[in-house]
Amino acid sequence: MTDPENFADDDEVVEAPPLTLPLDAWHRARSARMVEFAGYMMPVxxxxxxxxxxxxxSSAGLFDVSHMGQLVVSSEAGGMAAAEAALEALLPADLSTLKLGGLRYSLLLGDDGGILDDLIVGRWRDAFQLVVNGATKWDDIAHLREYLPDDITLSHRDEHALLALQGPEAAAVLSALDIQPAMPGIVPPEALSFMQAGPYLWQGRPLGISRSGYTGEDGFEISVRNEDVVALADALAALPQVKPIGLGARDSLRLEAGLPLYGHDLSEATEPVSAGLGFAINKRRRSEGGFPGAARILPLLADGAATRRVGLALQxxxxxxxxxxxxxxxxxxxxxxxxxxxxxxxHPIAMAYVDAAQSALGTQLEIDMRGRRLSAEVVPLPFVPHRYFRTGAAR
Amino acid sequence: MSRYFTKEHEWIEVAGDIGTVGISDYAQGQLGDITFVELPAVGAEFKQGDAAAVVDSVKAASDIYVPVAGSITEINAALEDQPELVNTAPDAGGWLFRVKLADAGELSGLMDETAYKAYVAEL
Structure with a gap:
């Protein structure tokens, strides 16, 4: 048979030997199959x-996503206003409407409007945090260093690991851990609404917890110091609702949730409108422009793109x-x-870019696989409904 | 009856001039959860090493190569509804197809079970 170990990103040219993450031995002790992904050995x-x-x-999965880049953008001289202006020059987000502790999906755009990466931007008290893809983080850092003004500080929090706890039992699991808000005015983590975050303490250890994820389920992403991550993973995995989950299921979960994967569904050759990510270009930015590629993207928002990312259900x-x-x-x-x-x-599902004329729901298409024609129909994304937790009061 | 293995992790068990072909336990473990098996048509003829079947897992699609030349005499119809048999019983109920050997001499180029186990241990 052909070698199935092709999970690692083919586009990724990694010359150096793969790096290990703080939970490497933890995964191996649980019989994980480890593969190289984004330059790291990761559990597949x-x-x-x-x-x-x-x-x-159905319960709660624990994912190690420590390969992702946790970046912090701040300005000692100009404060949050300067950091906000500097980031808005590179992202199409309206950061003026992003509240303290709020998170937003955004895109790092090239000058031609091509997508350099997709990311989550969050507002802290004294800085913005960007969580970027592992496979692109070094390019992102280089891009940010080149384009951010000199008075802006960019730091890479590589002394922090990142865990994702995802699934309908995630909130119950987290509430069993005795996690305390790190400052007054912060709600308990299980009271966070989708796309909100805050600082917490667990047994005196600092945690950054956000209600977010990449599975379509309710869940959390937890930033934790490298030296604390084994204790936290042990405490979570000790609960009967929790099992460790590998990158393989992370990919099938995000596909069902209709969430694009950078390097596959998104690239420098795709712009946000054909990718179906027009929502990431916030209202004020649509009227004002001033983000990379606005000259190309704004007309596409008005008139539509020639191709569209669609969901396909296969027979x-x-x-x-x-x-x-x-x-x-x-x-x-x-x-x-x-x-x-x-x-x-x-049944099999897929995401594809198709001509706009063939992108309407219900359109019947055929996919060529090794000379065989597979019947497919354009269906709504997500394939499996999202089950995000939103507090009525907080929004 | 004797069972032979390829470096690509197919096995063939030969009785007379008919060989039953499957993939090894190591192979199914590498592939992960198998969701679909595309089998050749009965009567189709293959040369040694030709891709004759496709095993689709959640992760990837993999070609299955014919260990020796011959024509297909039978396919495992149970796999249509239960492709997971390749995971749960790779050495028995999860067999893929049977082939009428064109040249039994080709078997001498394959590994026996002892040699295959040693080969896998090195991977």
């Missing part, structure tokens, strides 16, 4: 991707994979950017 699976996937959808059981071509009859209309078997739906 423990007991099996389908079991881990379904566990996350049969053979999955379509990244790179497969999409047809209407003999006419090539697009390309699959992510595809696989959906454990929750029990």
């Amino acid at each position: 699976q423990y007991e099996g991707i389908i079991a881990e996937h379904l566990w996350t959808r 049969g059981r053979m999955a379509a994979r990244e790179g497969a071509q999409v047809f209407v009859g003999d006419h090539l209309v697009g390309q699959v950017t992510s595809g696989g078997f959906s454990p929750s739906l029990n």
Whole structure:
């Protein structure tokens, strides 16, 4: 058979030997299969991707995402106003409407409007935090260092690991851990609304907890010092609702949730409108412009893009994979950017970029896989409904 | 009956001039959860090393190569509804297809079980 160990990003050219993360031995002790991903040795699976996937959808999964970049942008001289202005020159977000402790999905854009990375930006009291993809973090840091003004400080919090706790039991699990707000006015973590964050203490150890994730489920992402992450992972995994989950299920979960993966569904060659990420260009920025690629992106927002990222539900059981071509009859209309078997739906699903004329819901398409034509239909994204937790009072 | 293995982790068990082909336990473990198996048509002819089947897992699709040349005499129809048999019983109920050997001499280039175990231990 062909070598199945192709999970690592093919686009990634990593010359140096892979690095290890603080939980490396923790994963190996739990029989994880470790693969190289984004320059690090990472757990791809423990007991099996389908079991881990379904566990996350029904209980709580613990993911090590310490490969991701945790960046902090601040300005000693100009304060938050200067940091905000500097970031708004690089992102299409309206940071003036981002409240303390708030998080927002945004995009690092090149001058031509191409997507350099997708990220989460959060407002702290004295800085903005960016959480960026592991595979792109070094390029992001170089880009930010080049484009941020000299009075802006960029730091890489690589002394911090990042855990994600995802699933319907995540809040109950976290509330069992006796985590205290680190300052007055901060709600307990289980009272955070989706896309809110705050500083906490657990047994005297500082944690940055946000209600966010990459699975479509309710859940949290927890930034923790490297020296504390084993104790935290042990405490979480000791609870019966929690199992460790590998990158394999992380990918199938995010695909079902319709969330794009940078390097596959997004790249420098895609702009936000065809990617279906127009929501990341906030209202004030649409009227004012002033972000990279605005001259290209704003007309696309008004008139529509030539291609669209769509969800495809496939007939049969053979999955379509990244790179497969999409047809209407003999006419090539697009390309699959992510595809696989959906454990929750029990049939294959895919994301593809197709000509706008073929992007309407219900459109019947065909995908060429190894000379075989797979029938597919354009369906709404997400494939599996999101179950984010939103407090009525907080929003 | 004797069982032979390829470096690509297929096994073939030969009885007379018919060989039953599957993938090894090591291979199914590497592939992970198998969701679909595409099998060849009965009667199809293959040369040694040709890709004759595709095993689709949650992670990736992998070609399965014919250990020796021959024509397909039977496929494991149970895999249509239960592809996971390749995970749960790779050495028995999860077999893929049977092939009528064109040249039994090709078997001499394959590993026996002892040699295969040593080979896997080195991976």
